[in-house]
Amino acid sequence: MKRGMIVIGALIAASAPAHSESDPLLQPIAPEKAREWLTPQDPVRVFGNTYLVGFGGLNIVLIRTDDGLVLLDGGLPQGVPQVEANIRRLGLELSDVKLILSTEPHYDHSGGLAALARDTGAPVLAGERAAATLRRGRSGPDDPQVAWLPPFPPVEQVRIVGDREQIRLGDVTITALATPGHTPGSMSWTWRSCESGRCADVVFAASLNPLAAEGYRFSAPANRAETARFRQTFDKLRSLSCDILLTTHPAASQGDVKLARLQQEREPNPFLDPQACADYADTYERALVKRLAEEAGAGGP
Template sequence: MNFQIRPLLLITSIAILSHTQTANANRIGIKMPSEPKLASAPTACKSLDDWNEPTHARRIYGNTWYVGTCGISVVLIATPNGHVLIDSAPEKASEAVRQNILSLGVKLNDIKTILITHEHHDHMGGLASVQAATGAKVLSRSNIVDVLKSGKNDRRDPQFNELSGFDPVANVHAFEDASTITIGDKKIQHLPMSGHAPGGSGWTWQECEKSVCKNLVFADSLGSISDATYRYSAPDSLANALRESSQLVAKTTCDILITGHGTASNLLARLDQKAPLIDPKACLIYAERGAQALLNRLTQEKSEYNK
């Protein structure tokens, strides 16, 4: 399997597997997912805000699958050249995520690449254990490689004083911002989305069903959330980065929006056909809400400063 990172202007490439490993992968074959076999009727989530509560796997569109929990999105992008996982949920939920993956009939070691949205424990606290179970390569923005490898929280993070740590992650490799991750015919475009966290990342790719192709966007959080001491109005804050992230999401071609916390996009209801899955305006609306929330936050901070 050849793996390429393609920045928008500069093209570079590296190989995840050697030629021998590629030949072995082709000989053994990568198992593509199929609809999960449920022992009983799906049980409704008790809380869509519960990061750890298990729920069953669901097809999102084409060969992209939801394998997360009731409250945290984890996405599997399946390709014949090896599967890609985005995020892992918290460590307490990592076993539920692994079981969801297995319920699709695929092997854990068919996952060759792991990506993340941002370096908070609710989204990637289980990353170390999932990486160990799969043997996958973890790809990271260069500005948080040391954070992932150490498990130590980043002092630049707006929520630094409230964050829980996580186990150090192995096999971490940097990529350039705005790169295209290419695995076989699958191209996954990186969207730099700092602001909620320094290493924030969105991802967009295309899936097709019966020749009907849709653009999927797994957008990172646009929440201007912080601990009690952080100020987005400070000169060295991530406010400008967060504003730019909203602008980037707003102009991204988007048919199906996925968010790390499903409640931000009504995700599980949409996957369960209780609301429309496809909405070309979803990313624009999501971006506008994020930009307005930041404006409200800055206005509040200014008001507090002037008291």
């Protein structure tokens, strides 16, 4: 076994319990935003072994391997029944999910992780800084948006993975990519997918938007190390082999437009774009530069 690689064998997964309105792990969070994010969407194969099983405004990704399924992100708690229904609509079972990977420890991406982990029996994997947030169900003071963020159901068992660490399930190897900035613990993930004799490197990228609640300054002396890491994230994404980009919020990378085109015609596949990761990084690096300029104009740190 290579150093830095986690090999996951078949796990014993619990069968999904019946959901009820009183289920504490499914209680709605941010219902106004949820109406925007949780627009119903049919499950769809993007390319090869890679599927979308989420919503119009929130991507949940599924990877099919020859030894089970990998689910990426959990969405909001109230969206979990729809995610699970979409998995079943593909002819798959929740017990087939062997791993759940987390991108960013905010309620809109992590709020459903506890319920999905319970219903599938699969472990949740996240970066070290994200793992602490997932376990307590609340962001810490180092998150630029902490003042805006409601708590979410804590995830009891989280396995920590490091930057560039590889996770293998069956015939698929997934690499973890620490991409801090939008949150200190953000993690993106990349793997290889093949279809009709063509293979592509897929990246599921965490958000890069430099959003911050009132009072937080990216340029403040206490935050300069975090801002430097944010800039390193842009460089990392530009350096990746990236044929297909999927983002946590599809509109952040025109994923909603691409999906609409894919649903009309699969060839040429609109998600195949080797410039997508670089464009994504460039867009949000400009947003960070603008934010820093605004902070300077408002009187500096």
